[in-house]
Amino acid sequence: MLTLESATVRFGERAALDAVDLEVAEHEIVCVLGPSGSGKSTLLRVVAGLHPPDGGRVLLDGADQAGVPVHRRGLGLMFQDHQLFPHRDVGANVAFGLRMHGVSRRDQERRVGELLDMVGLPGAERRAVAALSGGEQQRVALARALAPRPKLLMLDEPLGQLDRGLRERLVVELRTLFGQLGTTVLAVTHDQGEAFALADRVVVMCDGRIAQAGTPLEVWQRPASAFVARFLGFDNVVEATVTGAVADTVWGRVPVPEDSPQGACDLLVRPAGVRIGAPDEGLRCVVGTRTFRGNHVAVRLMPERGPVLEAECALRDAPEEGAAVGAGFDAAETVVLPARF
Amino acid sequence: MAVPVAFFALFFAYPVAAIVGRGLKVDGVWQFGRIGEVLTRPDIREVLWFTSWQALASTALTLLIALPGAYVFARFDFPGKQLLRAVVTVPFVLPTVVVGTAFLALLGRGGFLDELWGVRLDTTVWAILLAHVFFNYAVVVRTVGGLWAQLDPRQEEAARVLGAGRFAAWRRVTLPALAPAVAAAALMVFLFTFTSFGVVQILGGPGFSTLEVEIYRQTAQLLALPTAAVLTLVQFAAVGAILAVHAWTVRRRETALKLVDAAQTARRPRGAGQWALLCGVLLTVLLLILLPLGVLVERSVNTTGGHGFDFYRALASVDAGGGTFLVAPLEAIWNSLQYALVATVIALVVGGLAAAALTRRAGRLVRGFDALLMLPLGVSAVTVGFGFLITLDKPPLDLRTSWILVPLAQALVGVPFVVRTMLPVLRAVDGRLREAAAVLGASPLRAWREVDLPLVRRALLVAAGFAFAVSLGEFGATVFIARPDRPTLPVAVARLLGRAGELNYGQAMALSTILMVVCAVSLLLLERIRTDRSGEF
Numbered sequence: 001m002l003t004l005e006s007a008t009v010r011f012g013e014r015a016a017l018d019a020v021d022l023e024v025a026e027h028e029i030v031c032v033l034g035p036s037g038s039g040k041s042t043l044l045r046v047v048a049g050l051h052p053p054d055g056g057r058v059l060l061d062g063a064d065q066a067g068v069p070v071h072r073r074g075l076g077l078m079f080q081d082h083q084l085f086p087h088r089d090v091g092a093n094v095a096f097g098l099r100m101h102g103v104s105r106r107d108q109e110r111r112v113g114e115l116l117d118m119v120g121l122p123g124a125e126r127r128a129v130a131a132l133s134g135g136e137q138q139r140v141a142l143a144r145a146l147a148p149r150p151k152l153l154m155l156d157e158p159l160g161q162l163d164r165g166l167r168e169r170l171v172v173e174l175r176t177l178f179g180q181l182g183t184t185v186l187a188v189t190h191d192q193g194e195a196f197a198l199a200d201r202v203v204v205m206c207d208g209r210i211a212q213a214g215t216p217l218e219v220w221q222r223p224a225s226a227f228v229a230r231f232l233g234f235d236n237v238v239e240a241t242v243t244g245a246v247a248d249t250v251w252g253r254v255p256v257p258e259d260s261p262q263g264a265c266d267l268l269v270r271p272a273g274v275r276i277g278a279p280d281e282g283l284r285c286v287v288g289t290r291t292f293r294g295n296h297v298a299v300r301l302m303p304e305r306g307p308v309l310e311a312e313c314a315l316r317d318a319p320e321e322g323a324a325v326g327a328g329f330d331a332a333e334t335v336v337l338p339a340r341f
Numbered sequence: 342m343a344v345p346v347a348f349f350a351l352f353f354a355y356p357v358a359a360i361v362g363r364g365l366k367v368d369g370v371w372q373f374g375r376i377g378e379v380l381t382r383p384d385i386r387e388v389l390w391f392t393s394w395q396a397l398a399s400t401a402l403t404l405l406i407a408l409p410g411a412y413v414f415a416r417f418d419f420p421g422k423q424l425l426r427a428v429v430t431v432p433f434v435l436p437t438v439v440v441g442t443a444f445l446a447l448l449g450r451g452g453f454l455d456e457l458w459g460v461r462l463d464t465t466v467w468a469i470l471l472a473h474v475f476f477n478y479a480v481v482v483r484t485v486g487g488l489w490a491q492l493d494p495r496q497e498e499a500a501r502v503l504g505a506g507r508f509a510a511w512r513r514v515t516l517p518a519l520a521p522a523v524a525a526a527a528l529m530v531f532l533f534t535f536t537s538f539g540v541v542q543i544l545g546g547p548g549f550s551t552l553e554v555e556i557y558r559q560t561a562q563l564l565a566l567p568t569a570a571v572l573t574l575v576q577f578a579a580v581g582a583i584l585a586v587h588a589w590t591v592r593r594r595e596t597a598l599k600l601v602d603a604a605q606t607a608r609r610p611r612g613a614g615q616w617a618l619l620c621g622v623l624l625t626v627l628l629l630i631l632l633p634l635g636v637l638v639e640r641s642v643n644t645t646g647g648h649g650f651d652f653y654r655a656l657a658s659v660d661a662g663g664g665t666f667l668v669a670p671l672e673a674i675w676n677s678l679q680y681a682l683v684a685t686v687i688a689l690v691v692g693g694l695a696a697a698a699l700t701r702r703a704g705r706l707v708r709g710f711d712a713l714l715m716l717p718l719g720v721s722a723v724t725v726g727f728g729f730l731i732t733l734d735k736p737p738l739d740l741r742t743s744w745i746l747v748p749l750a751q752a753l754v755g756v757p758f759v760v761r762t763m764l765p766v767l768r769a770v771d772g773r774l775r776e777a778a779a780v781l782g783a784s785p786l787r788a789w790r791e792v793d794l795p796l797v798r799r800a801l802l803v804a805a806g807f808a809f810a811v812s813l814g815e816f817g818a819t820v821f822i823a824r825p826d827r828p829t830l831p832v833a834v835a836r837l838l839g840r841a842g843e844l845n846y847g848q849a850m851a852l853s854t855i856l857m858v859v860c861a862v863s864l865l866l867l868e869r870i871r872t873d874r875s876g877e878f
Contacts, residue, residue: 077780099635145781
């Protein structure tokens with residue numbers, strides 16, 4: 001469906017996209033995940049034709065898109081801040097793409113009605129755009145992007161400006177909707193929760209390059225690098241040397257899974273893999289702050305050597321702040337990160 | 342971009358340069374020594390001195406009188422506010438000739454005050470200053486008041502909560518935010534009064550003369566082109582300097598201010614002090630703006646045999662003026678409307694293209710062009726008019742006998758208004774709306790038609806109205822190039838005023854009234870569609 005071949009965009013010295021290869025298959029939902037400034041919005045703009053690539057190719061259904069203007073690409077793009085036309089009402093906004101494609105007035109009206117039903121705003125045709133709440137605007141923007149039945153729908157931070165409850169509900173609705181319609185989707189976001197909930201496949205970007213691509217589960221379980229691990233919120237990353245099923249680190253010897261790659265590497269220990277025990281067992285630590293997280297407590301441990309260690313435990317097991325404890329490690333929750341970034 | 346540049350090069354830079362060249366060149370050799378000669382002449386020095394100080398005094402007086410007005414219009418809500426705001430703007434687009442005439446009717450010989458108390462101010466500087474205040478009141482109210490209405494009152498409240506007194510809060514919070522707008526307004530007023538022509542020409546008498554009036558006198562009456570050329574250069578330099586300062590303050594004003602919707606900051610006045618302030622401002626508007634306009638209308642119907650429409654009737658015949666005109670003065674109305682309409686179209690095309698080009702591109706070059714577009718407002722209209730006559734009279738551009746000459750000159754004055762009105766609106770159109778339209782399948786042209794045009798349509802109408810009104814009132818250049826058998830309204834008024842006799846005077850008043858009504862009606866129509874974002878006039 002969509003293929004990027006070493007797409008490159010430079011802003012002066014800095015490369016916003018650095019030889020990116022990406023493939024999106026028909027009916028697939030791909031989510032590009034990255035911190036701000038990682039080049040993900042540029043990626044969408046290049047695909048849409050709003051920004052010419054400095055190098056590489058964009059192919060849609062195998063056809064090179066160089067020289068094809070934006071309005072002939074047949075794509076849908078939902079902007080971060082929606083960009084609804086302020087001088088048109090809801091119905092006219094949704095009908096805009098249909099009008100551009102010469103759809104008859106009667107068909108326009110029917111399709112607009114359908115779409116507004118679908119996004120949960122039945123009968124909103126005559127409402128003014130300015131009178132809509134953030135969530136409603138988001139729905140109208142989605143209906144507008146879907147109306148001309150684009151080959152590929154692109155979403156730029158689709159839920160970025162909404163509050164958390166609404167976001168969590170909408171992400172589920174979106175996934176269900178795209179599944180029903182069989183829409184091919186390329187979304188970008190900086191929110192890992194959003195990406196994991198929405199996507200069939202996640203692509204993590206860093207400084208204009210793809211750091212890792214895979215299913216949400218794969219990325220979550222086996223981050224490809226220290227960068228990806230840290231971006232996913234894991235801070236227990238140290239340098240290590242692996243020999244057999246044991247890694248030598250500043251925290252001491254940490255057990256790792258049997259088939260781990262050998263030699264110098266970065267080692268990730270998930271908070272759930274840090275067991276808190278008596279002070280004389282394992283690595284000696286002093287308990288720093290405790291943060292209540294609902295179903296568990298996040299505990300920051302200050303080890304006698306090495307960086308801060310984050311642990312996770314049940315509320316009733318949580319040690320007092322300032323207490324001396326010992327920390328052990330669980331091989332199943334450690335990941336040897338193959339590459340350094 | 343090419344069209345506006347060509348327009349200004351051909352119809353502005355070329356005529357002005359030609360006339361300066363003609364004045365300063367003898368046998369192809371530049372005579373820069375003449376600049377020194379002219380500038381050391383005592384009479385010229387006097388003109389320079391008077392021009393400068395009357396402009397300063399007018400500016401100070403305007404600020405003093407109009408700033409309370411700006412506050413009242415920004416912060417108070419009262420019945421009739423919309424209408425009143427339109428009324429105070431009427432003088433700004435009135436032809437200077439009409440303003441001069443109105444004050445003559447109020448303060449001059451046989452004028453309103455003369456009849457009542459025997460007070461005459463027409464040969465004093467006060468008449469000029471008051472007319473300038475009358476003319477520029479709206480500039481301050483609109484520029485300063487517009488921003489004031491959008492300042493968040495909660496910022497001042499925050500200062501109050503932090504322990505500042507009422508005055509301290511205003512001085513520390515509101516005033517600094519307002520200062521650039523006040524400076525910009527002051528500079529505009531200074532610019533307009535520095536180059537004042539019609540008002541001084543009519544009210545100044547032989548005693549007072551600004552640069553512009555002196556240029557007219559030297560050119561048209563004394564045929565002293567070298568002197569006129571030097572004075573043109575002096576005025577050019579002065580106006581350039583003023584515009585540079587203006588551009589600088591405007592840019593500073595654009596720095597981060599948190600603005601809110603103007604509709605939310607106004608409320609009903611509370612307490613005796615605020616009511617007194619409101620009444621004071623209303624009284625000022627009544628005396629300063631409505632009274633001169635009213636007297637003008639009264640004079641136009643005040644015939645020897647009691648009140649009647651004799652003067653208006655006389656306008657329809659050729660002979661009534663005693664040979665002043667080749668055609669009936671009433672035809673001037675039709676001429677004016679035609680000219681102004683064509684001028685408006687030219688100004689819209691040139692100004693619209695310039696504004697669009699300025700929006701798309703940024704950079705030092707473009708910023709320079711931005712300032713250049715304001716120059717016609719300040720450069721001697723007399724010079725432009727005379728320059729038209731001597732440069733556009735030979736092939737390939739022989740326009741001297743063509744009617745298009747007048748609208749071209751008038752469009753020069755209209756363009757700055759179009760640019761000023763369109764630029765903020767065009768800049769406010771989010772480029773990504775265009776992108777959104779493109780992604781949905783709209784070609785660039787279609788996207789412009791579907792997105793840009795509807796968003797700027799109101800501003801375009803407002804710009805058209807302003808261009809129309811100022812074209813209608815343009816005097817300095819038109820007086821040179823309008824053919825004797827096709828005078829415009831302001832030219833006809835000036836010609837009538839230049840003749841003795843009650844009938845001529847009465848006809849001038851009647852014609853001025855007509856001109857005023859045409860301007861006022863187009864302005865009131867504008868006020869209905871005016872957007873808050875549009876421009877600073």
